[in-house]
Amino acid sequence: HPYTVDRKTELLDYNRIALLAEQVKPKMIICGASAYPRIIDFSEFRRIAERVGAYLLSDIAHIAGLVVAGFHPTPVGQSQFITTTTHKTLRGPRGGLILADKEHGHILDRMIFPGIQGGPLMHIIAAKAVAFQEALKPEFKKYQSRIIKNSKALAKNLQEKKFRLVTGGTDNHLVLIDLTDKKIT
Template sequence: MTYETVRATDPAVAEALEGERARQNDTLAMIASENHVSEAVMEAQSSELTNNYAEGYPGERYYGGCEYADDVEQLAIDRATELWGADHVNVQPHSGSQANMGVYLAALEPGDKILSLDLTHGGHLSHGHPANFAGQVYEVEQYEVDAETGYVDYEGLRETAESFDPDIIVSGYSAYPREVDFERIQATADAVDAYHLADIAHITGLVAAGVHESPVGIADFVTGSTHKTIRAGRGGIIMCDEEYASDIDSAVFPGAQGGPAMHNVAGKAVGFGEALEPEFERYAEQTVANAKALGDRLQEHGLDLVSGGTDNHLVLVDLRPSHPDTTGKEVEESLEEAGIVLNANTVPGETRSAFNPSGIRAGTPCLTTRGFGEEACREVADLIYDVVDAPHDDDVVAEVSQRVDELTDEYTLYD
């Protein structure tokens, strides 16, 4: 994709777009919530559907001129249904957070109770943080991971549910490196007569490929992002049993948003189609294998991983045991200078500010899309450790940067 037309019209924007393309080509993206979509997905997202207003659903629009929008949305729905096996799918949410909003609007009343994982233990803002709409509209209680093991404390979750009596329990997390026992959480929800929302935003692709347990058919509602491990158009998705279909659709439109971003729905349709190909299962398996290789090598260097490893696409490093005076933000900034982009992250039992926490989170979806295997990810772990061990050493950062340049030349991304 070139930006010749944009440059002729708006050179300043074109310069930023070209700069971003170069940045992605020339750095190793390891933010666990990011991925690199195909040229086909990007082309679909830049289509003429951006001009289309399509309030409503296929065959039931409030505007004319929607026959091709109907075709595209129905393709996205049908492919999502095949990928995840849900009875009903809504592909219109603009994001995973808005997908969660749709579920809350469909299932809850203002003031109802949400039980979710604490943000510093790997939860997400949209699960009830006071800065988010969910924490402002609903009463929220939170459960935690076990301080010793780093795994979700399922017994503690059940005890909290029994005392708090929530209306909905949220599972699924943004910084949790282990497989989620959805059936156990569903059993707790059943015991306290609560709904169960499984937010699989990070693992949507892993679930689709069968390399992580699926909550579809277990939880009452399943939400997710469509641009992370699934590599489709940017946005969100809601899946549910047929009995909730009408309530969910009404909650998304007109409840939570107006017209759908049909160009993004087109990107979802294309990405879902790509995920139905046999290669995608191999991609998902490699993503997990790469994360394990990355985590194992970091541990060999003496770094402490929350929960002692990973079952999915990310590792969460607690810097305190090995580097007590080094913060996650210091490491993030020095690694970015070297061309490795990941994020500082809170860890269970966080003792610092969320803006300058004690951990770093690293994911392998983008590296795997570029073609990295386990050996290359082990080398990336070596580079990360070099910077963790000397974040303010300019010579170390320069040496790592040089090797990153060689790796990005070897594993090319966009032409």
């Protein structure tokens, strides 16, 4: 039962998401996106999940670096589970993470290692450690700030050239262009 954005605003419609959750009564709500250029309100997703007794999983693969640097709200404290990649905006090697609150973390630990994961690659673990260390530095925050600044500049320039942007702009590193009227894909 996927939720979608509002057709007119192209923004997440939290009221419609809440209505859908009330109808479906899911065991888990997954929030996050691979192509959403706006801020995701994790606290609103948490309220919706709590109302229907669902777990909340936030996928921050595309925005993790922005979250770490403080340029996007964090799902920590809102979601029981958080998934992300270690590449993309975190700038690490290809890989992934599943984070969980204290109540559920030990269950994931038992299910994943050694059950379905084994043979750790020490060079990849070391590379992830370097990426995490870099994410703690002021330079990382400056880098993420420039990402947003550049995305907003690109968005503005495209709009000046009469390209229609999905949602009318961007709050992160994603700029989505509606090419329908350009007759190209």
